[in-house]
Amino acid sequence: MLIKKADGIASSEITPKETYLNRRKFLASAALTGAAAATGVAFRELVHPSTIAQANATAPANAKIEGLKKSPFSTTEKETPYKDVTTYNNFYEFSTDKDGPAELAKNFKTRPWTVTIDGLVKKKQELDIDAIMKMAAQEERIYRHRCVEGWSIVVPWAGFSLSELVKRAESLGKAKFVEFTTLYDPKQMPGQRVNVLKWPYVEGLRMDEAMHPLALLCFGLYGEALPNQDGAPIRIVIPWKYGFKSAKSIVRIRFTEEQPVNTWQASAPSEYGFYSNVNPNVDHPRWSQAKERRLGEFFKRATLMFNGYDQVASLYSGMDLKKNF
Numbered sequence: 261m262l263i264k265k266a267d268g269i270a271s272s273e274i275t276p277k278e279t280y281l282n283r284r285k286f287l288a289s290a291a292l293t294g295a296a297a298a299t300g301v302a303f304r305e306l307v308h309p310s311t312i313a314q315a316n317a318t319a320p321a322n323a324k325i326e327g328l329k330k331s332p333f334s335t336t337e338k339e340t341p342y343k344d345v346t347t348y349n350n351f352y353e354f355s356t357d358k359d360g361p362a363e364l365a366k367n368f369k370t371r372p373w374t375v376t377i378d379g380l381v382k383k384k385q386e387l388d389i390d391a392i393m394k395m396a397a398q399e400e401r402i403y404r405h406r407c408v409e410g411w412s413i414v415v416p417w418a419g420f421s422l423s424e425l426v427k428r429a430e431s432l433g434k435a436k437f438v439e440f441t442t443l444y445d446p447k448q449m450p451g452q453r454v455n456v457l458k459w460p461y462v463e464g465l466r467m468d469e470a471m472h473p474l475a476l477l478c479f480g481l482y483g484e485a486l487p488n489q490d491g492a493p494i495r496i497v498i499p500w501k502y503g504f505k506s507a508k509s510i511v512r513i514r515f516t517e518e519q520p521v522n523t524w525q526a527s528a529p530s531e532y533g534f535y536s537n538v539n540p541n542v543d544h545p546r547w548s549q550a551k552e553r554r555l556g557e558f559f560k561r562a563t564l565m566f567n568g569y570d571q572v573a574s575l576y577s578g579m580d581l582k583k584n585f
C-alpha cells in the first residue's frame with residue numbers, strides 16, 4: 261500500500277520514537293487519572309473542558325490499554341497485520357481512498373469528546389468518553405470483520421458489549437431501534453467537504469441486535485487506543501454484518517421507534533439494506549458476496565453466513581434474508 265505524505269511528516273518521524281511514545285503515554289495517563297475522579301459523573305462536570313483540551317490537545321491514539329481480559333468470543337484465526345488494519349481503511353469522512361484516512365486523520369482531535377444519549381430515553385445524557393470507557397471492564401475480542409467490498413480482516417479489538425451502555429441509557433419501552441451518528445466537523449474531516457455521502461454518517465441496529473453480546477462498543481485495537489483512522493475514540497464493531505454497519509467516531513446514540521435510515525441505504529437503497537448481514541447467498545447487485553480476500557493474503561476464501569457468527573441466526577428466524585438484505 262502507498263502512504264501519501266500529503267501534509268507533512270508524521271510526528272513519529274520527527275521526534276525520536278521513544279520520546280514520542282513516552283509523551284503519548286503521559287498524555288493518556290493524565291486523561292485517565294482525571295476520569296477516575298469522575299466515576300458516575302460526566303467528566304465535564306468536574307473538569308472544565310478547556311483544561312482537558314490543554315492537557316491532551318492531541319489524540320491519545322496508541323495509548324496502551326491496561327488489564328484487558330480475554331474474551332470467549334475470540335476467533336483463533338491468524339490476526340491481520342497491524343499495518344494492514346491501520347493503513348487500509350474505509351472512513352469516507354477523511355477520504356474515499358483506502359490509504360487516505362491514516363494520513364489525513366493524523367491530527368484528528370478526540371478529546372474532549374462527548375456522546376449524546378437521546379431519543380426515547382428516560383433522561384437525555386451527555387456522557388464523556390472517559391466515563392463511558394469505565395462503564396464496564398474492557399476485553400480483547402478477536403473478531404473477523406468483512407467489508408461489503410470483499411476484503412476482510414481479523415482484529416483484536418478492545419471494548420465491551422454495547423449492551424452495557426444500552427442498559428445504562430434506560431430507553432423507554434417504545435424504543436425498537438438504536439441509531440449511531442458520527443461526528444460532523446468538515447474543518448477536521450476533509451471528506452465531509454465533498455458530497456460523496458449525506459453527512460453525518462448514520463447507522464442503526466434493531467434493539468435485539470444492539471443487545472446481542474457480540475455487538476461490541478470499541479475503544480481500541482491490538483491492546484492500544486483506537487488509531488484515528490479506525491474510528492477513535494469510540495466506534496461499534498458488529499462482526500456478523502458488513503463493515504459499513506460498524507460506525508466510527510460516534511457522537512450520538514439515539515433510541516427510536518422507527519427503523520433508522522442508515523447512510524449507505526439512503527445513498528443506494530438497491531445495493532445496501534438496513535440489515536446488511538454477511539450473506540454469501542445474497543449478491544450485491546454489482547458483484548458476488550460468495551468469497552472474500554483477507555488482507556495480507558493472496559487467495560480468496562469462502563464467505564460464511566453471518567461471517568461465521570452462527571450465534572446470531574435466531575435473531576433472524578422467520579425473516580426472508582433475501583428481502584431483508
Ligand SMILES: Nc1nc2c(c(=O)[nH]1)N[C@H]1C(S)=C(S)[C@@H](COP(=O)(O)O)O[C@H]1N2
Binds near residue numbers: 348352408
Ligand atoms: N463514520 C464512518 N464509519 C464507517 C465508515 C465510514 O466511511 N464512516 N466506513 C465503514 C466501512 S465501509 C467499513 S468496511 C469499516 C472499516 O473499518 P476499518 O477501517 O477500521 O477497517 O468502517 C465502517 N464505518
Ligand SMILES: [Mo]
Binds near residue numbers: 350407408503504
Ligand atoms: Mo466496508
